[in-house]
Amino acid sequence: MFIGAIADDLTGATDLALMLARGGLRVTQLVGLPDADFQAGDAQAVVVSLKTRTIAADEAVAQSVAAAKTLLAQGAEQLFFKYCSTFDSTDRGNIGPVIDALMTLCGTSHTIACPAFPANGRTVYRGHLFVGDELLSDSSMRDHPLTPMRDANLVRVLARQSVTRVSLVANDVLTRGADALKARFDELDGIAIVDAITDEDLKTIGEACRGMKLITGGSGLAIGLPRNFVEDAELAPLPETMNAPPGRCAILAGSCSTMTRRQVEFAEKAEVPTLPISAMAIASGEIVPEHAVEFVLAQGENETPVVYSSATPEAVRVAQDALGREKAGEIVETFMAEVASALCRRAVSRLIVAGGETSGAISAALGLKALKIGPEIAPGVPWTLADGPAGPLALALKSGNFGNEDFFLKAWEHLQ
Numbered sequence: 572m573f574i575g576a577i578a579d580d581l582t583g584a585t586d587l588a589l590m591l592a593r594g595g596l597r598v599t600q601l602v603g604l605p606d607a608d609f610q611a612g613d614a615q616a617v618v619v620s621l622k623t624r625t626i627a628a629d630e631a632v633a634q635s636v637a638a639a640k641t642l643l644a645q646g647a648e649q650l651f652f653k654y655c656s657t658f659d660s661t662d663r664g665n666i667g668p669v670i671d672a673l674m675t676l677c678g679t680s681h682t683i684a685c686p687a688f689p690a691n692g693r694t695v696y697r698g699h700l701f702v703g704d705e706l707l708s709d710s711s712m713r714d715h716p717l718t719p720m721r722d723a724n725l726v727r728v729l730a731r732q733s734v735t736r737v738s739l740v741a742n743d744v745l746t747r748g749a750d751a752l753k754a755r756f757d758e759l760d761g762i763a764i765v766d767a768i769t770d771e772d773l774k775t776i777g778e779a780c781r782g783m784k785l786i787t788g789g790s791g792l793a794i795g796l797p798r799n800f801v802e803d804a805e806l807a808p809l810p811e812t813m814n815a816p817p818g819r820c821a822i823l824a825g826s827c828s829t830m831t832r833r834q835v836e837f838a839e840k841a842e843v844p845t846l847p848i849s850a851m852a853i854a855s856g857e858i859v860p861e862h863a864v865e866f867v868l869a870q871g872e873n874e875t876p877v878v879y880s881s882a883t884p885e886a887v888r889v890a891q892d893a894l895g896r897e898k899a900g901e902i903v904e905t906f907m908a909e910v911a912s913a914l915c916r917r918a919v920s921r922l923i924v925a926g927g928e929t930s931g932a933i934s935a936a937l938g939l940k941a942l943k944i945g946p947e948i949a950p951g952v953p954w955t956l957a958d959g960p961a962g963p964l965a966l967a968l969k970s971g972n973f974g975n976e977d978f979f980l981k982a983w984e985h986l987q
């Protein structure tokens with residue numbers, strides 16, 4: 572195994588697995604911690620999908636270290652800790668504490684942190700993270716329900732979470748090429764936030780990471796890695812379509828991110844059947860999972876109904892003020908998980924889920940163990956195949972802000 576990766580959420584793991592597969596590596600994506608008897612077999616990269624982004628830091632550390640130990644025991648040459656391209660975290664973690672612990676595990680004095688993903692508009696310049704044309708702190712991420720990001724200076728953000736020294740390797744070093752960058756990495760002490768604006772930058776960084784035991788970042792960081800292990804590896808287009816199990820389609824959106832909200836609106840305008848739910852309606856018992864299941868199953872067999880809790884920051888705030896931030900998130904996740912579980916045990920075999928936490932809750936309820944990466948629907952979002960509770964399941968796990976407006980309409984075109 573060349574690369575052993577640990578991702579802090581499921582959509583992020585799928586995003587990384589897609590990038591590594593596009594780079595020509597044989598990738599296995601696991602859901603949850605590997606079983607004790609896990610064997611990597613002929614996989615060149617293994618991505619362990621955890622749900623550790625917003626749990627208590629010590630638990631996130633424990634799970635990440637356990638995953639890392641298994642990956643190292645299976646021969647991983649390089650460890651990759653994958654977090655969100657918008658650096659989703661709080662001052663308590665969990666990016667800093669997990670990096671600290673993985674550095675200790677690897678016995679290394681330095682690593683890098685680079686969330687850049689230019690294809691999705693995430694760039695890092697002078698240590699500041701941009702989302703499109705906006706600083707992270709001016710973007711819609713400032714109102715994320717669980718990890719509001721109000722500081723774009725990643726050196727400052729990570730320094731608040733980590734006990735390790737955090738510094739910056741800025742763009743000017745990058746422009747001197749991979750050898751100069753590698754020389755800088757070799758003399759690093761602690762964690763370096765690394766600037767990256769283009770895919771070319773990420774390729775240079777990837778090359779400079781050759782031999783580094785631990786690297787951390789977004790999926791963009793994987794663009795340049797396969798060539799360190801397989802000389803002629805190139806970004807390769809994946810097959811355009813996938814054979815999917817016959818059955819009904821459904822979309823469950825638990826993301827409140829701007830793009831998911833636009834995708835829901837777009838689907839509504841296109842007269843796709845939609846069912847809005849809210850944390851307050853779930854909490855009061857006004858709506859129960861069976862209502863949503865019945866709604867989906869009552870639609871025509873060729874429909875792609877959407878059940879969504881996606882809501883404006885104001886509506887989310889009302890729910891959080893009434894229920895508490897964690898509780899509000901948890902009851903929506905549990906609701907979506909129960910709906911998915913019932914649907915996949917009945918007629919649904921093609922499912923799109925929007926939101927990483929939501930995807931994590933759903934995959935746990937479905938008892939998924941592994942995902943096979945299929946065609947790319949949008950940057951960072953592939954179709955995948957899984958063994959569902961009632962047979963094979965085609966699953967697209969979409970990060971909240973990924974995909975175009977028409978994602979919920981067009982994604983199906985990749986299935987046969």
Ligand SMILES: Nc1ncnc2c1ncn2[C@@H]1O[C@H](COP(=O)(O)OP(=O)(O)OP(=O)(O)O)[C@@H](O)[C@H]1O
Binds near residue numbers: 828925
């Ligand atoms: N209407 C709502 N009110 C309060 N909380 C909600 C509501 N809808 C969803 N949530 C919660 O908000 C969180 C959204 O996180 P999730 O990771 O699923 O989406 P995301 O952050 O947009 O996606 P990603 O992490 O892939 O970018 C979940 O915990 C979800 O349960």
Ligand SMILES: O=C(O)[C@@H](O)C(=O)CO
Binds near residue numbers: 582583587654970
């Ligand atoms: O990096 C990203 O933006 C995504 O893969 C993700 O982690 C969203 O949860």
